[in-house]
Amino acid sequence: MRWSNSMIPTLREVPSEAVVPSHQLMLRAGLIQQVAAGTYSYLPLGWRVMQKVMDIIREEMNAAEAVEVFMPAMQPIESLERSGRNVDYGDNLFVLTDRHGRAQALSPTHEEVITDMFGAFVKSYKQLPLTLYQIQTKFRDEFRPRFGVLRSREFMMKDAYSFHIDEGSLGAVYQRQYDAYCRIFDRCGVDNYVIVEAESGPIGGSASHEFIMPCETGEDVILQSDKGNYAANVEKCEIGERGHELAGEATGELEQVHTPGCATIEDVGKIMKVKAPHLLKTMVYEADGSWVVAVVRGDHELNEGKLKEATGASVLVMADEARAKEAGFAIGFVGPHVPVSCKTYVDPDAAQAQFWACGANEADHHVKHFNWQRDLLDHVDDDCVIVADIRNAAEGDPSPKNDGGVLRESRGIELGHVFKLGSKYSDALGVTVLDEQQQARPVLMGCYGIGVNRILAAWIESDHGRDEGGIIWPMAIAPYQVVITTIKYEGEVQAAADALYDELLAAGVDVLLDDRDERAGVKFKDADLIGIPLRITVGDRGLKSDEVELKARTSEDAEMVARGDAAARAVALIEEALKTS
RNA sequence: CGGGGUGUAGCUCAGCUUGGUAGAGCGCGUCGUUCGGGUCGACGAGGCCGUAGGUUCAAAUCCUAUCACCCCGACCA
Structure with missing residues (x-):
């Protein structure tokens, strides 16, 4: 893509409504535009990142033998009433009335719709296990949308739902999804996440895990043992053995x-x-x-x-x-x-x-x-x-492993959540399958969600995702892998840049050619701001010795590369980056 | 929902106290200049001052209402 043909409205100043770094940078780098409180449009650069993340998720879901479906954004309020979730969600549910006076809810998630879908078509244990997933916009009328895309009223979510005849099968698919999640985040290059035990829900045990991106502005509080063998959300975190003594002497008169x-x-x-x-x-x-x-x-x-x-x-x-x-x-x-x-x-x-x-x-x-x-x-x-242990764990508490470990408290953003639902929805909606004895059995379910836009924001929010110059994208989800920065776009430089651009395109590289009639400084600043992992600078200075300059977003220094080798070198670096990430 | 704040040019903001027909910087356009990390200069385009009422000869400015956005809080007695 030529820069001049795209729409990349970078901002020098920070819009006043943005208070957290990710929100500020997403606006400054021209990734998003706010439409109303908690609703955002994705501009070309932002949408490319979203698509790259969704592509990776889709590949890993398919690899885990999950199948994709697509469901309506709205559902009749009755289906939520059957599971009682219209009450659970309360005011967070967007409800609209159609011309016939029927109440429709904008789906906050799709457990009911998918359970009905399953129930309509799957009747036998022989068809299990089955894992269905969707990547769609979900709606929640948050009491207070904030932090840009981190807590918004509309967001892109991958939700997978698995169906089982027994615990063993649920456990196996749960593990398979868990592993897929690790691969998804690793492949995205968002590899500084922490996996914590979360509220366990109806089945108990370690039936729920959250994938958390550590960062100061996160809304979730997590605790990790300094022995490295326990991590949990504060809502769930147990505390190690503590003594107590009720019978002692009074310290004085009441x-x-x-x-x-x-x-x-x-x-x-x-x-x-x-x-x-x-x-x-x-x-x-x-x-x-x-x-x-x-x-x-x-x-x-x-x-x-x-x-x-x-x-x-x-x-x-x-x-x-x-x-x-x-x-x-x-x-x-x-x-x-x-x-x-x-x-x-x-x-x-x-x-x-x-x-x-x-x-x-x-x-x-x-x-x-x-x-x-x-x-x-x-x-x-x-x-x-x-x-009894009835309080939240806190910094310095003993680890529940009772191995001398001490709990350390930190904050983070929830990127994903895997959860054993058990028969909550199948019971509520009356969905059963026949087992070998021809007995109707309530189906067991697991559910597995990932907040797609949160991955972008949380990454930028984390220490590795930005510096003073702007965003630092991992190769796998960067809107473009390479930006060709032309010192000026004319004459020999233009010809060389165009040739390199064509070469990279032919090699299948996502390349952005900065062909704007801007000063070099502006182009450098913008390239850093939007966070493209590799920059190839083409200018007179290098071309004198038939060289171009290759620089990683993360490194201070650039290397000079013979013009003819530049594309191959870039391809090698991209492959390297995608391998390690 | 409770409390606080802000709405003036695409962005960041001044002007409002003490009413008199609208400003700066950045961005945008033209010309020149400069040319490897947000050049410099000249000229120019761009705003029914969130909206609706009211007060007044006159309202961005005062009053009332309303809307939007942002922040803090919202079952830790």
């Missing part, structure tokens, strides 16, 4: 302190002059309709998933403030010694005999010298107080 209006740990700590690790954070929940109290240390965060698991409840919600107050909870000033009979779940780090300050169970008051034995255990049945 002392009430007036703390008007101080409902947060920060405020309370300030007014009482107590640091967060000596405060108890006490929260009230309803587990299947019963009151439940959860206690963690002031500097820790409750993990609702863990609490739910500890309680064994099927529905766990934070207490409604009005109703909890009516029941006797001094919301905002709750301490573990609540005046209401209920179960209390305590995190091990909070279940210690030490100095504690906590809510006084009385509005506008807290207490000092709370002691578990004296102030709670002596007054309730033993089985009312349960010590």
Whole structure:
């Protein structure tokens, strides 16, 4: 492609609406254009990258014996109602009404549609396992779209769904998809990802993994053991063994302190002059309709998933403030010694005999010298107080492998997620297959997603994806593999550049010829900004000795190459890059 | 949804407090100049000042409403 024939609107200045590096660079490099909040057009360069990523995904999906299908962008609201996901998605669901007054949802994903498709055509275990996939736009009415393409209301997603008669088959295909994901990201050159255990869902075990691109602006928090043998999303991350001691001596008389209006740990700590690790954070929940109290240390965060698991409840919600107050909870000033009979779940780090300050169970008051034995255990049945891991893991916690490893916390962007769904959708939608005994069995499913546009943004967001000059694309997904920069596009230089361009095209190289009548400096800056991996500079200076200059985007220095060898040399470098990536 | 901010040229912004018919830099066009990392100079095109009302002789500027976009927060008592 000749630059002059494309549309590559590079920007010298940073558009004011972009606050994160990937968004800024995607706009400056002319990859995308914002149409509305959270919706973007892909310009020629951006779309080329998208297509290259999709091509790789498609090849690897096909190699994993998955078959591609295409589904509507909208589906009748009823299909989401059958699985209850219209409620799960809530306001995040885009719903529109057609001329007949029927509600249609813009698909946030396609589990229902694909499960119906499967159910319509597959009736026998003999046809299993089957893996179907799609690469399509998905819609979510995000409460707050942000960070450019990282959290948008429309995005390109690869979703694969597998169908099985038994666990073993699901496990095997899950592993096959997992391996395909590694190959996809490796081949894209986006090879600095981390695989973490994620919320395990209905089946349990290690049934869910996320592929995370580490970067500071990421919305996901992950923890990795410094022994390198454990990594998990904070939502899922377990914590290694921790001791606890509820029975110890009190540190002093229970002392009430007036703390008007101080409902947060920060405020309370300030007014009482107590640091967060000596405060108890006490929260009230309803587990299947019963009151439940959860206690963690002031500097820790409750993990609702863990609490739910500890309680064994099927529905766990934070207490409604009005109703909890009516029941006797001094919301905002709750301490573990609540005046209401209920179960209390305590995190091990909070279940210690030490100095504690906590809510006084009385509005506008807290207490000092709370002691578990004296102030709670002596007054309730033993089985009312349960010590359990109910908090989010944090920097410095022991690894759940209990091998001396320490958890390190970092942030990242979720690029992909593989997940065992089990029979959730087949149950809800009544999809079964006949087994060998001619018994109808609910089909087991796995689902496997990749956010295509997130791959672009997350890569640019990561340390390897950019420098002061702009984007640094990996060879495999760069919009063009080579850019020919002409010092000036005329005379001998023009002839040489054109010849080289034709040669590279003939060799099957994705090449961009900068034939613009611009100063050399402008062309160099633009080539760096848009991140083309290889640059061949053609100018009078080199041509005097019949040479051109070859430079990698990632290296400081250029090498001089005989004009006749340039194309072959570039081809060799491209092959090399695609091999190692 | 709650709080905050911003809407003026393709982009980044000034002008608004103290109303008087619209500005700079970059970009764009022409000419010249320069020519290996965003040359320099001259001339020029380009804006119903987000939209709708209101106040006023007069509104980018003051008032009201509305829309859009951005940021922070939104069950850690």
